[in-house]
Amino acid sequence: MRIAETSDLWWKNAVVYCLDPETFFDDDGDGTGDFGGLIQRVDYLAALGVTCIWLMPFYPSPDRDDGYDITDMYGVDPRLGTLGDVVEFIRTAKDRGMRVIADFVINHTSDKHPWFKESRKSVDNPYRDYYVWRKDTPPDTSEQVVFPGEETSIWTQDKATGEWYLHMFAKHQPDLNVANPKVRDEIAKSMGFWLQMGLDGFRLDAVPFFLELQGVSKEDAAKIDPHDYLAALRSFLNRRNGSAVLLGEVNLPYKEQLKYFGGPDGNELNMQFDFLSMQNLYLSLAREDARPLAKTLAGRPAIHPDNQWAMFVRNHDELTLDKLSDEERAEVFAAFGPDPDMQMYGRGLRRRLPPMLDGDPARIRMVYSLMFSLPGTPVLFYGEELGMGEDLRAKGRSAVRSPMQWTDTANGGFSTAPADKLVAQVVDGYFGPKNINAAQAKRDPDSLWNFIAALxxxxxxxxxLAWGDFELIKQSNPGVLLHSCTRAGSTLVLAHNMAAQPASVSAKVSSPEDPEEAFGGAILRDLLDGDNVPLADDGGFELELERYGYRWFRIQHPADRRI
Structure with a gap:
């Protein structure tokens, strides 16, 4: 295919790197990461090959939910720097060829936000309808609570007026009323502000929750179609910045996710995380059987050419397994998180990949090779390129949000502050900075860092991989995932052995042309660091894979001019 085709829809084959400014690098030595430190590490991300940086929330916040409880959509948490620092960071990242997107929380604010402070004062306050209130006593909603064990209801009674306000998450995070046009205008205005500051788009948190219109009166709900609103946001975004992107967190079955893309028009979210593939990847890893993942990928629906799936191994939250059956989830727990302290909410894991795989280098590399080979846009969470582990001493999701490990010195080189002043503890033990750190990894040609940079x-x-048609290639070994991606006559063949035993693969690639003649003189050209593989005239080939082995090939015909 023509490479020029890939430049307009840049998100379709980007490499996204998610980081939290407060745990990445501390420049001023106060124990908290900041934008000054982030600027100092821009070249590190460029060297890795990142093309888009995703910033977790950096707005003013009481920080009761790692910044997802916001008090000012236009500001910067003073612990992290100033608005000027953010602009300098964005400018520096773009100078190195990287775009920047940021988390944007539409569903709720902090209860310390000025809007909510006004809203709770009286039933006739001008800001009352910025949030969702009810007069009558709500029914039991314990089954709708997102964080079991932390809340018992999605409604909390407020003393000032005696009415209840809605909070799908924690009670200190009251839900905004997006049925109110003033709220919608405020959201658009704040997004426009950050686009003007240089952002290239947003990762939208908890998209289904703010579109559900839970608790809104029927009269108000009838005035807005939630998906029309999402389409309007996308339209607004692209009027302000034609190449800006909306990446949405939508953990729903594929059929429902299609609606959030905008259906056949593809005019709502540009990208969505593929939670189903991620969850079935872990089931396949637990069983050492590729079939659960293969079945999921085969059932993934076609999407509009402008849309894309975001592929990931782990993100900043608990590793949710909620779409697996109880029995399947129990298998994954037994394999990768048997200790109850490793689990969260009965549905997820608060662990990083390397410790779950007992630090097995071959298996870890196979998983990342697989992630990059699946059709979609790969998303890395900071420290994955090093093989960082979790800190189970930390509470909840914070276990995977420990400081970035830069060197083998005090605090892993994250900060010069005393250890007891750090925003979070540095991981200890084998996966701590003595063994796992960026300085060492960059200089070791055999490190995971250099492997991921090569990927x-x-x-x-x-x-x-990002633009082509995905197809499973038939073969008989259940531990092997063998697939192809084809675009404009160019085909990649990708093989991954998810089992601990070596595997022999005998398979055939298909062609719309005469199968007896289509592959005459062609080979499977290796794209990583292995040997080429002969290809029979009818597309047949044989392949040996080591334990947790992986291979990337492109079908190369004699007349091909690719190098």
Whole structure:
């Protein structure tokens, strides 16, 4: 395919890197990461091959939910820097060829937000309808609570007026009323502000919750179609910045996710995380059987050409397994999180990948090779490129949000502050900075860092992965996932052995042309660091995979001019 085709819809083959400014690098030595430190580490991200940086919330906040409880949508938490620091960071990132997107929380604010402070004062306050209130006593809603064990209801009674306000998450995070046009205008205005500051889009948190219109009166709900609102946000975004992107967190079945893309028009979210593939990846890893993941990928629906799936191994939250059956989830728990302290809410894991796989280098690399080879846009969470582990001493999701490990010195080089002044503890033990750190990894040609940097180069040079048609290739070994991605006559063949035993693969690639002649003189050209594989005239080939082995190939015909 023509490489020029990939430049307009940049998000379709980007490499996204998610980080939290407060745990990435501390420049001023107060124990908290900041934008000054982030600027100092921009070149590190560029060297890795990142093309888009995703910032977790950096807005003013009481920080009771890692910044997702916001008090000012236009500001910067003073612990992290100033608005000027943010603009300098964005400018520096763009100078190195990277775009920047940021978390944007539409569903709720902090209860310390000026809007909510006004809203709770009286039933006739001008800001009352910025949030969702009810006069009558709500029914039992314990089954709707998102964080079991932390809340018992999605409604809390407020003393000032005696009425109840809605909070799908914690009670200190009251839900905004998006049925109110003033709220919608405020959201658009604040998004426009950050676009003007240089952002290239937003990752929208908890999208289904703010579109559900839970608790809104029937009269008000009838005035707005939630998906029309999402489409209007996308339209507004692209009027302000034609290449801006909306990446949505929508953990729903594929059929429901299609609606959030905008259906056949593709005019709502540009991208969505593929939670189903991620969850079935872990089921396949637990069983050492590729079939659960293969079945999921085969059932993934076609989407509009402008849309894309975001592929990930882990993110900043608990590793949710909520779409697996109880029995399947129990299998994954037994394999990767048998200790109840490793689990969260009965549905997820608060662990990073390397400790779950007992630090097995071959298996870890196979998983990341697989992630980059699946059709979609890969998303990395900070520290994954090093093989960082979790800190189970930390509470809840914070276990995977420990400070970035830069060196083997005090505090892992994250900060010069005393250890007891750090925003979070540094991981200890084998996965701590003595063994796992960026300075060492960058200089070791055999490190995971250099392996992932090589994967990124291969991914960026293989637009078929992001733009092509996905197809499972038939073969008999249940431990092997064998698939192809084809675009404009160019085909990649990708093989991953999810089992601890070596695997022999015998398979055939298909062609719309005469199968007896289509592959005459062609080979499977290796794209990583292995040997080429002969291809029979009818597309047949044989392949040996080591335990947790992986191979990337492109079908190369004699007349091909690719290098």
């Amino acid at each position: 990124i180069r291969s991914y960026r040079e293989s637009p078929e």
